[in-house]
Amino acid sequence: MPWINHCWHVPLYVSARGLSTSLIPHASGSFEIEFNFVEHRLEIRKIDGKKASFTLESMSVADFYGKTFDRVKQLNLEIEIYSLPVEIPDPIMPFPENNQQAPYDAEAVHQFWKALTHAQRIFTQFRSNFMGKVSPVHFFWGAFDLAVSRFSGRTAPKHLGGVPNCPDLVMEESYSHELSSAGFWPGTGFGEAAFYSYAYPEPEGYQDSVIKPQDAFYNEELGEYLLPYQAVMNASNPDEILLDFLQTTYEATAVNGKWDREALEK
Incomplete structure (x- = not known):
């Protein structure tokens, strides 16, 4: 994939079957890889109609890696990936x-995928009300989270890095x-299913803001506001409180943070 700002070329996307890479350009024909969580298969499809797949079931990482690249070769796709886990404190070994x-x-x-479809639906609705730069709703496999980000348009202080097994750059x-x-x-992240929100950089007064619903709270260790998933599930109107x-x-x-809200918001 061509590099897209903020590493937006690498996430997965919620699909009608599971999680997908979306269409990846390639010299021998664009292709897509999808985790099908309905039929529980990993599916690789090319735009020329060729496809390959295998069953998602209990196996080792090495087996999964081997099966994936066997199918990739069957489709005459020459690709390379970084074969070490990232954003994990103590990675076991290369895949x-x-x-x-x-x-x-x-x-x-x-059930996890079904939860993602509902979160994606609400995140997409929330995303639609912003006129400034905003990310797609996408799934980061490193931190294993579905996310959407809004931007003020101003540059930020240099990030200190320090994420395990992830280059600071x-x-x-x-x-x-x-x-x-x-x-x-x-x-x-939190140890239980939860929605989160944070600011970078965190502006003065951020932690003292009035946040809805009442079940939401600021977690100082994470530096983020959290809303337990169970609180949303138990609500009479889950969409509204999220x-x-x-x-x-x-x-x-x-x-x-004194953003220019008049220019950024619909």
């Missing part, structure tokens, strides 16, 4: 050498401009 068996719970994965480029970012963790959370945490950034 082709990791023979530890990993479980695959098809029902849990299916990646974080420096990703956080090169002021932003308000929100997303959904299925369990990563939109409230997204809007009030964004306003905490925009108001305290």
